[in-house]
Amino acid sequence: MPRTSSHPTARTGRGLWRLLASLLAVALLGALAACGSSSDDSGSDASGTADPKTSGAFPAEVTTKFGTVTVKSQPKRVVALGWGDAETALALGVQPVGQSDWLAFGGDGVGPWATGRYDQSPEKIGTLEPEYEKIAALKPDLILDVKSSGDQTRYDTLSKIAPTLGVPKGGDQYKISWQQQTTMISTALGLADQGEKLISDTQEKFTAAAKAHPEFKGRTITLGSRTSVGWGAYVKGTDRVNFVQQLGFTNNPKVDAKAGSSFSVSVSEENLQMLDADLVVMAPIGIEASKISSDPLYKSLPAVEKGHSIVFDDKDISQSFATNSVLSVGYAIDKVVPLFADAVK
Template sequence: MTSIRLSAHRSALTAAAVAGALLLSGCGGQDDAEANAGGKSGGTRTVTDAKGTKVKVPSAPRRVVTLSEPTLDAALALGYQPIGATSGRGQQTVSSYLEKKATKAEIVATVAEPDLEKIAKLQPDLILLDETVGSKRVIGKLREIAPAVLTSTLKADWKKALVSTADALNKREKAEKWLEKFEGDVRSTRSALGSNSKAETSVIRWQEGGPSVVGKGKGHVGSTLAALGLTRPKNQQGESLGRSEPVSLEKLDTIDGDWLFFGTLEDAASGKKALKEARKVPNFERLNAVKDDHVAVIEGSAWNSAGGPIAARTVLTDVKRNLAG
């Protein structure tokens, strides 16, 4: 991630934006007052964030800004429509798998850093973020705008991150019901795998003319595949060294498996286009998964995301569609 440079000039602009937001809030008409009342009308509650910091938040937040893929994903799964969000990795909008759901979210940050002025102008009553984004470095500045909750650490289990986000939104019971339904669907899908039970599944992202391994470890991809009883190729076991691990075209055979889940940073349409490109690469057509027509084009933005309930559900859906009998 790029470093965040907050110059004195930028800080002054931020302070002005915050002051302007407060002035707008105080001078707005009845509709503005009601829209921006947030949880104030319903009181406040105190939650403890992922670093042990106690944060006073609205009991019924209405103007929520989410500054990471997992917090946006979780908020949407819990029925919230954030007013501000972070752009997806390598994208100008929110991650493409969330684009149709996040219809009201203005882009106010990148994975590297937030735009504090834009956030202040939205007059949020709650800001959610985690350690997957650079916004964590300026959480003090964010708390000058609105209550900001760090929902999870970098390697936190996505299910725990969902519950933490739900706690901040006062929706824990809904999150627990969501997880109960998901785990039931995992069990039923596992029972339906038939001959693909314990299949070796390779997960790669095609970029810049070559493959990168993704979904290693215990994130939303690795944990879902493991829960389904699916195995991974030797070089896709263990924790990942980063967001992805490039594979040399000279070692293309290491991405082979019974099934190859193939995508890009964007949607399935982008994945189909990339697959045509990959088929022109020497030895790609010799992979067993390719010869057996076991290449599954996936919703890559979800598989490659930092995680969340909707992303995990997408992984489950893609596996079920391709492997279940």
């Protein structure tokens, strides 16, 4: 029988559902170099600015798909629109005045791994279709749209409001790693050294987890989801796959063979056996977890029959795995690695 994570299914993110329903599936990676310098520490106030005494040198320059973005002076009013961009700023001690809540967390618009980091709740901004008038009213001096669609019209509209940090080259359709996201945002905020430290500390957690679980190395894994639209699986170069690869897993080659420009592939019920691997991990999106675990076709997968499967029914675990920010990945390592270890036995 498939294993489930430890809590009952709760509300899944409406923002994620809209994204998946429109694109028909699922998340990231690429390769970018961002440049800039900073000192070691940061502070912040509720306006969204880092302490000028601890911020880096300006002007700061960051290379993006749309060209080099120059941030002339320390940002005081940051609006974070990309998926996980706000959490990345918060990890650096900077509190955005506005942000998009991709997974409909409510409250401050961030997951439990980032709660308590705002002194004042930010203005909420739409996700796939940002509310440009609301953004302009916030009078930002920097807009973060790093993990985003990479749409030219979206970028052009935002950049007329304020300097906008868009996706890196090759980062379209949310294909950007948490490392890239952290490097780009920390450089633009004048906190590059802090960004490097956050990346290093998080990478150490991955290294420790992989070392503690040598049984993961070389095992194939399928990372998938089911929505009311149908079944899907994540391809190489996306958030979740990058996450498990750092633990030693190999993504399902049958899934990667179907990869196109999107971050996932749809899987018909007739071809559901394509999901089979040494470990199958599924996330319900907009449906109950039981709709996956009780499905006869899913239960017929050899991995599921052997007990080598997980269906996320804890929304915090599923959403931390989906967000893949520098804050959420640490939380996800703590929560999902024990589930993986139990399921591959």
